Amino acid sequence: MTTEIKVPVLPESVADATVATWHVQVGDKVSRDQVLVDIETDKVVLEVPATADGVITEISQAEGATVLGEQVIAVLAEGEAAADSAPAEAPVAEAANGTVIDIVVPVLPESVADATVASWHVAEGDSVERDQNLVDIETDKVVLEVVAQESGIIGKIIHGEGDTVLGNQKIGELSAGATPTVASAPAASKYEAISADELASPSVRRLMAEKGLTAADVQGSGKGGRISKEDVEAALNKPKAAPAPAPVAAPVQDLGERSQKRVPMTRLRKTIATRLLEAKNSTAMLTTFNEVNMKPIMDLRAQYKDLFEKTHDTRLGFMSFYVKAVTEALKRYPAVNASIDGDDIVYHNFFDISIAVSTPRGLVTPVLRDADQLGMAGIENGIRDLAVKGRDGKLAMADMQGGNFTITNGGVFGSLLSTPILNLPQAAILGMHKIQDRPMAVNGKVEILPMMYLALSYDHRLIDGKESVGFLVTIKELLEDPTRLLLDI
Known part of the structure; x- marks a missing residue:
C-alpha cells in the first residue's frame, strides 16, 4: 500500500x-x-x-x-517494502515489447546532498544498447554517467536537464528488449499532447492564469517547450497584432540592438565560486615570488627524454620535477604541509599533492597520492591519468578528495606571473608559469637564460614569512640543480 x-x-x-x-x-x-x-x-x-x-x-x-x-x-x-521497489504507478514487469527498467541516479557520496541532471544523450523512443551512456548526472565535483542496463527503447524521461535529483531517484524508464514500432510517435511531435501542467511549474501556471494566458499563447523556450516566467512576460509584451516569430534568416532591422545570453551556473562553477570566496574571506593569504633558471632541467630532459620514454613508456615532462621538488620542500617545512581545523593545526605525515587540471567544465584539482613514494615515471603516469580522466569527464569522487598542497601551472596557457588562490583547507599553493628567455647577470656577464617565475600563496595564520620564503627558495635550488632531487640531498 x-x-x-x-x-x-x-x-x-x-x-x-x-x-x-x-x-x-x-x-x-x-x-x-x-x-x-x-x-x-x-x-x-x-x-x-x-x-x-x-x-x-x-x-x-x-x-x-x-x-x-x-x-x-x-x-x-x-510496511516493510523493499527499498528498491518501484513506485506503485510505474509498471515493473512488462511493457508492450519488453520489461520496464527504472533509470535511477547513482548512489551519491556522503558529502553530496543532491545532484543535477546535466545532459540526456537520448530521447524518448530512442533505441539504446547495453552499457550505452544515457544521461550525465552532475554533482559539485564530478559528472556521473548512467548507462543502460539492457538494450531496448527509452520509454519515459521523468526528470529533464537542469532538474535537481537525489541519490537512487528514478529519472526515467527503459523498456528492455523492446523494438521500435511503426505506431511510435515521431520525435518532432512527442510534446504536442503535453498539458500546461507538465509544461509549467505551479508558480508559472498561476502567473498565466492571472494574466489570462493559456499554454497555446506562450512560446516555451525550455527543453521540450517548458514555459518559464520570462516566456510569460515575453508573451505579455508582444504586440497584439504581431506576427509569429520571424525566421532566423530574417534581417535585423535595428542595427544598434545588442543581445545577451543568460545561462545558469553549473554545479561545478558554483562550487568553485563559493570556495574561492571562502578562501579569500576566511584566510590571511599572502603571496611570495621567486624565479628559477630552467636550463639545467631542460638540458637534462634533452639528454635523457628518449631513453626515459623507451624505458618507462611515458614522456619526461616538467611536472615530475616540480612534484619531486615540492615533496622534498614539504618534508623540510612541515607547516606548509599542514592545515588549520578550528583551533588546531593538523600536521600531515603523508604527501598527497593536488594537481590543477583544466577541464571543459572548469578547473579541478585531482590528487596524486603518496608522491614521496613515486619515482619520476610514476609521477608522470599518475599526472597523465588524472589529466585524461579530467578531459574525458571520468574523474571520480575518490580522485578529488584530500590533498595537502596544490600545484597549478598557468604557464601552459602563457601566464607569465600570477597570484594563485588557496585550495581550502590547504595552507599553500604553488603557481608555475611560462618559461621565457630573459637576459640575466651571471658572474658579471649577461646571459640569455630560460627563466620561470614561481609564486607561493600561503595562509599567514599558519605559515610565517620566513618559512614561506625558505620553502620557495628550497624549490628554486632543487630545480636549478636537479641532480640533488635524484641524490636526495
Missing part, C-alpha cells in the same frame, strides 16, 4: 511555498511521525511527518522547488 506525501494546507494569505530540506531520500526506511521534509513559506517552516512506517519510494519535488498546498511531493510505501 502506498501513501502520498503532500504539502500541508497553506494559510489563505500564502500563495505557495518552497521545499526547504529533505531529511530522507529515496530508499530510506522511515517511522511513523518521523519528520520527512521541511516546507518553507513566507513566514514559517512547516514540518511534514510520515503518516506510517514504510519506505520512501519516490521524491517528485526536490529542495528549492516551488509547491502548492496539498500538492503531492513524494510517495511512501507502507
Whole structure:
C-alpha cells in the first residue's frame, strides 16, 4: 500500500511555498511521525511527518522547488517494502515489447546532498544498447554517467536537464528488449499532447492564469517547450497584432540592438565560486615570488627524454620535477604541509599533492597520492591519468578528495606571473608559469637564460614569512640543480 506525501494546507494569505530540506531520500526506511521534509513559506517552516512506517519510494519535488498546498511531493510505501521497489504507478514487469527498467541516479557520496541532471544523450523512443551512456548526472565535483542496463527503447524521461535529483531517484524508464514500432510517435511531435501542467511549474501556471494566458499563447523556450516566467512576460509584451516569430534568416532591422545570453551556473562553477570566496574571506593569504633558471632541467630532459620514454613508456615532462621538488620542500617545512581545523593545526605525515587540471567544465584539482613514494615515471603516469580522466569527464569522487598542497601551472596557457588562490583547507599553493628567455647577470656577464617565475600563496595564520620564503627558495635550488632531487640531498 502506498501513501502520498503532500504539502500541508497553506494559510489563505500564502500563495505557495518552497521545499526547504529533505531529511530522507529515496530508499530510506522511515517511522511513523518521523519528520520527512521541511516546507518553507513566507513566514514559517512547516514540518511534514510520515503518516506510517514504510519506505520512501519516490521524491517528485526536490529542495528549492516551488509547491502548492496539498500538492503531492513524494510517495511512501507502507510496511516493510523493499527499498528498491518501484513506485506503485510505474509498471515493473512488462511493457508492450519488453520489461520496464527504472533509470535511477547513482548512489551519491556522503558529502553530496543532491545532484543535477546535466545532459540526456537520448530521447524518448530512442533505441539504446547495453552499457550505452544515457544521461550525465552532475554533482559539485564530478559528472556521473548512467548507462543502460539492457538494450531496448527509452520509454519515459521523468526528470529533464537542469532538474535537481537525489541519490537512487528514478529519472526515467527503459523498456528492455523492446523494438521500435511503426505506431511510435515521431520525435518532432512527442510534446504536442503535453498539458500546461507538465509544461509549467505551479508558480508559472498561476502567473498565466492571472494574466489570462493559456499554454497555446506562450512560446516555451525550455527543453521540450517548458514555459518559464520570462516566456510569460515575453508573451505579455508582444504586440497584439504581431506576427509569429520571424525566421532566423530574417534581417535585423535595428542595427544598434545588442543581445545577451543568460545561462545558469553549473554545479561545478558554483562550487568553485563559493570556495574561492571562502578562501579569500576566511584566510590571511599572502603571496611570495621567486624565479628559477630552467636550463639545467631542460638540458637534462634533452639528454635523457628518449631513453626515459623507451624505458618507462611515458614522456619526461616538467611536472615530475616540480612534484619531486615540492615533496622534498614539504618534508623540510612541515607547516606548509599542514592545515588549520578550528583551533588546531593538523600536521600531515603523508604527501598527497593536488594537481590543477583544466577541464571543459572548469578547473579541478585531482590528487596524486603518496608522491614521496613515486619515482619520476610514476609521477608522470599518475599526472597523465588524472589529466585524461579530467578531459574525458571520468574523474571520480575518490580522485578529488584530500590533498595537502596544490600545484597549478598557468604557464601552459602563457601566464607569465600570477597570484594563485588557496585550495581550502590547504595552507599553500604553488603557481608555475611560462618559461621565457630573459637576459640575466651571471658572474658579471649577461646571459640569455630560460627563466620561470614561481609564486607561493600561503595562509599567514599558519605559515610565517620566513618559512614561506625558505620553502620557495628550497624549490628554486632543487630545480636549478636537479641532480640533488635524484641524490636526495
